Amino acid sequence: MTYSRRKIVAAAAGLVGSLAGCSSGGNGGEGTATSTATATEEPTATATATPSGPPEDAPTFTVTNENKTFIPMVAEVDPGTVVEWTTESLSSHSVTSMYPSASESGRRAWNPEVASEWEMNEDMGGEPVTHYFPEPGVYEYKCNYDFGHIGGCAAVVVGDQDYDQEMLPCEPQ
Incomplete structure (x- = not known):
């Protein structure tokens, strides 16, 4: 009813x-x-809130964790793209955002002068994890399990940004 x-x-x-x-x-x-x-007046039309998620027709770009390395390590995408991270590994991997500002979690970006603020801290299990990137920027991230002793760092570069793989503190494994 x-x-x-x-x-x-x-x-x-x-x-x-x-x-x-x-x-x-x-x-x-x-x-x-x-x-x-x-008598009540007819309700006035209000602006519809902007959806927080991606539009249904948003393009998707896939990053794969292979041999403890994100492929590609620097994913270049257009604004409005959904990035999907996958792994076929049996070991644990995560996508954990890095911050340009100091943070309580200690997840400080490697290049804070160009890095953008964002929040992501998801384990990749059997299902892919995704994040929508509507705004241009440089979004650095790491794998909580692989970063430090081996590779496990990467970035999503949205739009026309000056950023390359040499700016990352790790190398492909």
């Missing part, structure tokens, strides 16, 4: 009127009930 705003307001006004009739006006239960129903 669908309720319109007008039906809900009318029902509420009827309920208020009924309750007012049940109250005593402080004169021994012989109070007079008054009910005033006012």
Whole structure:
């Protein structure tokens, strides 16, 4: 059953009127009930909120974790692209964002002068993980399990940005 705003307001006004009739006006239960129903205006159109996710026709770019290395290590995509990370490895891997500013988590970007703020901290299991990149920027990330002792670092470069693989602190494994 669908309720319109007008039906809900009318029902509420009827309920208020009924309750007012049940109250005593402080004169021994012989109070007079008054009910005033006012007509409501048609609702005004409001702007539709911008969806937080990607449009249905957004392009997808796939990054694969192979041999503990993100392929490609620098993914160059257009704004409005969904990046999907996959792995066929049996070991654990993650996509963990790095920040240009100091953070409590210690995930400081390697190139803070060009890196963009973003939030991602997902383990890749049997299912791919995705992130929508609507704005141009450089989005650095690492694998929590592989970074440090081996490769496991990469970046998504959205739009026309000056960034290449030499700016990363690790090399393909």
